[in-house]
Amino acid sequence: MNNNSEAGKDPAVNNTISKELGQEVLEKYSQEENVRKTAGFYAKAISAVAFAMACFHIYTSGTGLLETMRQRPIHLLFVMTLAFLMYPTRKKDKGKPPLAFDIICLALSIVSIGYVILDYKNFLLRSGIANQTDIVIAIILSLLILEATRRCVAAQLSVISVIFLLYGYFGYLLPGIFTIKGGSIKRLVDHLFMIPEGIFGTCLGTSANYIVLFVIFGAFLEKSGLGALIQDIAIALTGRKAGGPAKVAVLSSALFGTVSGSAAANVVTTGTFTIPLMKRIGYEPEFAAAVEACASTGGQIVPPVMGTAAFLMADYIGMPYSKIMFAAILPCILYYFSIFVSVHIRAKKNGLRGLSKEECPDIKEALKKRGHLIIPFILVIYFICSGRSAVNAGFYGIVSTVVVAQLRKTTRMSLRDIAEAMSEGAKRSVAVAVACACVGFIIGIATLTGIGTVLGNYILILAQGNLLLTCILTMFLSIFLGMGLPCTGVYIVLATIAAPVLVKFGVPIIAAHLFCFYYGIMASITPPVAIAAYAGAGIAQCNPSKAGWISFRIAIPGLLIPFVFVFNSSILLVTGAGIPEIIHTFLTAAIGATMISIAFERFAKYRLRLWESAIIGLAGFSLVIPGIKTDLMGIAAMAIIFGRQYLRYLREKKKADIVSN
Numbered sequence: 001m002n003n004n005s006e007a008g009k010d011p012a013v014n015n016t017i018s019k020e021l022g023q024e025v026l027e028k029y030s031q032e033e034n035v036r037k038t039a040g041f042y043a044k045a046i047s048a049v050a051f052a053m054a055c056f057h058i059y060t061s062g063t064g065l066l067e068t069m070r071q072r073p074i075h076l077l078f079v080m081t082l083a084f085l086m087y088p089t090r091k092k093d094k095g096k097p098p099l100a101f102d103i104i105c106l107a108l109s110i111v112s113i114g115y116v117i118l119d120y121k122n123f124l125l126r127s128g129i130a131n132q133t134d135i136v137i138a139i140i141l142s143l144l145i146l147e148a149t150r151r152c153v154a155a156q157l158s159v160i161s162v163i164f165l166l167y168g169y170f171g172y173l174l175p176g177i178f179t180i181k182g183g184s185i186k187r188l189v190d191h192l193f194m195i196p197e198g199i200f201g202t203c204l205g206t207s208a209n210y211i212v213l214f215v216i217f218g219a220f221l222e223k224s225g226l227g228a229l230i231q232d233i234a235i236a237l238t239g240r241k242a243g244g245p246a247k248v249a250v251l252s253s254a255l256f257g258t259v260s261g262s263a264a265a266n267v268v269t270t271g272t273f274t275i276p277l278m279k280r281i282g283y284e285p286e287f288a289a290a291v292e293a294c295a296s297t298g299g300q301i302v303p304p305v306m307g308t309a310a311f312l313m314a315d316y317i318g319m320p321y322s323k324i325m326f327a328a329i330l331p332c333i334l335y336y337f338s339i340f341v342s343v344h345i346r347a348k349k350n351g352l353r354g355l356s357k358e359e360c361p362d363i364k365e366a367l368k369k370r371g372h373l374i375i376p377f378i379l380v381i382y383f384i385c386s387g388r389s390a391v392n393a394g395f396y397g398i399v400s401t402v403v404v405a406q407l408r409k410t411t412r413m414s415l416r417d418i419a420e421a422m423s424e425g426a427k428r429s430v431a432v433a434v435a436c437a438c439v440g441f442i443i444g445i446a447t448l449t450g451i452g453t454v455l456g457n458y459i460l461i462l463a464q465g466n467l468l469l470t471c472i473l474t475m476f477l478s479i480f481l482g483m484g485l486p487c488t489g490v491y492i493v494l495a496t497i498a499a500p501v502l503v504k505f506g507v508p509i510i511a512a513h514l515f516c517f518y519y520g521i522m523a524s525i526t527p528p529v530a531i532a533a534y535a536g537a538g539i540a541q542c543n544p545s546k547a548g549w550i551s552f553r554i555a556i557p558g559l560l561i562p563f564v565f566v567f568n569s570s571i572l573l574v575t576g577a578g579i580p581e582i583i584h585t586f587l588t589a590a591i592g593a594t595m596i597s598i599a600f601e602r603f604a605k606y607r608l609r610l611w612e613s614a615i616i617g618l619a620g621f622s623l624v625i626p627g628i629k630t631d632l633m634g635i636a637a638m639a640i641i642f643g644r645q646y647l648r649y650l651r652e653k654k655k656a657d658i659v660s661n
């Protein structure tokens with residue numbers, strides 16, 4: 001809402017308790033939010049380092065990136081410094097300044113990464129031929145990255161990385177196809193440390209070149225007031241409709257998610273406002289939490305600024321980010337359409353109203369005060385679509401936000417605001433960057449040993465050469481990995497193991513990787529560990545497990561979308577399909593998603609019987625699956641159920657006419 005809204009007209013004004021609760025929930029369910037609560041010298045030191053990091057990345061993005069083995073180590077030096085200053089060894093130490101162990105880790109980080117930076121030329125000359133000092137430094141840095149990952153990302157990612165590292169060393173002892181050439185520390189150091197394949201590989205490069213810029217860009221947008229504009233527009237467009245607050249949650253979370261990039265953070269940011277409103281008009285607490293969780297999770301598939309793994313994907317498959325962005329448009333629309341339908345049907349089923357006119361802001365007034373903040377987004381889209389690099393897009397996005405924000409008093413940023421946005425953006429990028437460095441171990445060992453191909457072949461064997469079964473196995477693998485890994489880690493593991501298998505079936509490479517990308521993200525709302533749903537439940541004060549299962553149910557139509565573009569990639573827009581095929585695939589998938597939502601709610605015009613719900617659900621699944629035969633089956637099943645609904649409508653109307661006469 002606008003800052004100058006009257007208290008009586010703004011339901012969020014007196015919502016400070018929920019916001020405090022939201023921050024507690026975020027810290028509970030999002031590891032990257034468990035930062036130190038210190039003030040004074042250490043707080044200033046952290047902000048100073050973060051500001052310097054932002055300055056470095058903005059400067060190099062504007063003047064030209066440094067060489068690979070200079071840009072990435074400098075980026076990692078900033079990241080590791082902040083990781084050990086910001087994140088405590090244990091959660092209970094959050095209120096304490098850095099302890100002796102933290103200082104030791106910090107000092108070792110500076111020494112080990114500084115060694116690479118200062119000895120840059122000699123380091124390059126020795127590429128692939130490590131000396132004894134290189135080996136010692138590599139071991140120290142590897143242990144530090146694993147510890148930093150445990151602190152600010154997930155202990156599970158550290159464990160998986162250690163398993164890969166052990167395989168790289170001891171794999172020669174394993175039997176059969178899992179055996180590898182004799183392992184040695186020097187061999188691992190040569191591959192993982194001396195060349196840009198492991199620690200300083202593609203993942204860290206993506207973080208150093210793109211991700212950090214767009215995270216800083218998001219921080220600038222938030223600081224300038226874009227969040228308030230998004231919320232005002234969402235409420236103005238949907239607030240007065242049936243079940244309005246739930247529709248506000250869907251729309252605002254979609255728009256805000258492309259800025260925040262974190263499902264749990266998005267839940268807390270928008271959920272502290274939308275969840276209490278949903279409860280107030282009659283939605284069950286668990287349903288309110290689930291809607292916010294689903295909407296917030298999908299924010300990472302919203303162009304132009306998608307989740308961090310999208311940038312990794314562009315580098316990983318060697319495709320321009322603009323193609324990734326275009327490919328995600330229609331699947332993103334389908335996902336949010338399916339959630340919107342679910343909340344609409346629930347509202348109609350329970351007779352829920354929307355917000356009053358007094359509670360909804362005027363859209364013209366909102367655009368007048370903050371509408372100019374959309375300009376940076378337009379510029380970013382223009383730069384990406386015109387073939388410029390994502391680095392250029394991120395740089396000009398940041399610069400244009402600062403310039404455009406000065407056009408109105410309500411959004412004007414002072415020098416302090418600019419410095420705080422830079423510092424905040426750098427801090428937010430730490431967890432992602434650490435994850436990228438750690439995932440480098442997994443990718444490096446996979447390229448060194450070929451274990452990715454071996455595991456992929458096992459998936460093929462289990463699926464018995466069936467594409468549908470391969471997709472299902474990949475989906476369950478992503479959900480399993482998502483119990484402990486961030487979406488970036490899930491995507492990289494699946495991209496290494498499962499994506500090549502899908503490509504072997506003739507699936508376009510972009511469809512195969514988007515499949516892995518989507519399910520890496522959707523792990524946030526799939527039980528038994530549905531982090532986004534648990535965060536929403538914390539705000540709604542309801543049963544987390546029940547909220548998790550409801551979020552899964554609401555998202556089922558959306559969870560089927562990756563199957564659509566695997567079996568018919570026309571919906572991705574970049575595979576050369578004709579317009580009629582694209583329209584047909586999109587419309588049948590949208591109708592199918594609607595039917596599935598109707599089946600789960602057991603309501604259309606009137607309440608459905610169980611067998612009617614089953615038929616309409618099967619109709620939905622048939623329509624989602626690309627193919628003329630399945631479409632005809634779905635349409636026939638729809639005709640049966642909606643025919644019965646229409647006949648009931650005629651009977652009810654006839655009775656009403658008799659009564660009125």
